[in-house]
Amino acid sequence: MTKISSQTSPDSDRRLVVDLPCGKKSLSRARQKVVKFAADHGFGADAEDIALAVQEALKNIIQHACPANNNMHFECIAKSDQLIIDVTDSGSGFDTGALDADPVPPMALHGRGVQLIRGLMDNVWVTSDQEGTVVHMEKKRATG
């Protein structure tokens, strides 16, 4: 059974914190939570894009960095002008320089996760060290 816990911060309802088991079965539930949170805070037009970006970041954890406690973690913060999401793992990290190496060949079978995240979100940073990795994503509020 998939267990997902989430909470809102005490000072506002603009933060969503989610912990979930490290596994493929968690992805659909996580996506649903992101879509609802985004829609509830006025990012409905981009909710599906944001949720796909989160899924791709979580999928990287599943494939490369499932921690010993088998836990994945992400946080969403809704601000007036943008939605900010940090997807965090406590794996052993990796060389983020590889992300800026040669572009993914058009017919490659793998390696499009970050390409998709960057295409779907407005700003993306990946930081990584021996204690883990954070994928920081920002989506500006749609205008008009």
Added chain:
Amino acid sequence: MEIEVQEKEGYHIVTPVGELDVYTVPLFRKVVLKLEGDRRHDLILDLTRLTFIDSSGIGSLIEIYQKVQTVEGELAYVIDNPRILKVLRLVELNKVLRVFPNVGRALQDVGVTGGYVDEDFFSDLT
């Protein structure tokens, strides 16, 4: 995910229903690659009933494309979901895959013209 398979005009038409992602790709690959292994029919992938695709799903579409290419088979993709098209465009597969708006057009044109990419269809997406 459910996967429907039918035969029509010499083509296998494969219709995955639901989400094509890292969780469901193994079943999709198994079904389609087994069909293509039979090599009794060319292939139309009808993706009009997909509700979601991620990078793993995209990878499976490319793998099938490459498999069909190696045996010089015919392959067309039927996609009418703007979200699916947007994802394909983000990874620039709209320039590679032969995409039709419905199965009828695919059956009509894929063997005759070699397929096409509907640039207008993609250009409207944001």
